[in-house]
Amino acid sequence: TMIDSLPSKITLEDKESVMRTKSHYDNLTETQKKYVSNYDVLVNAIASIEMLEMAQAVIDLIDDLPEKVTLDAEDDIKEAREAYEELSEEIKKLVKNYNDLVKKEEELAKIKEQN
DSSP, X not given: OXXXXXXXXXXXXXXXXXXXXXXXXXXXXXXXXXXXXXXXXXXXXXXHHHHHHHHHHHHHHHHTSOSSOOGGGHHHHHHHHHHHHTSOHHHHTXXXXXXXXXXXXXXXXXXXXXX
């Protein structure tokens, strides 16, 4: 089945195949859906995609922070922090550049102390 062809470890690159599989499932009749024994795999794949997208949005905010921190970056740094804090603990683990955010916050704090 299409669900069986989904990878066991879902990445954002798998979004198209996951959504195509969901579309095929959605087009089945109720009777046909009863024969799908691995629907939970599809549900988990969709949830993984959603979690990865939420994490990626925060990763992008952090990546977009300026290389050299100035007071002008304060709002962007706060925005990235707030977006990170809104994530569940599970999704926070997917934000691979979190330490970059912490460093930027520390740099900003030093600049604010000096002014």
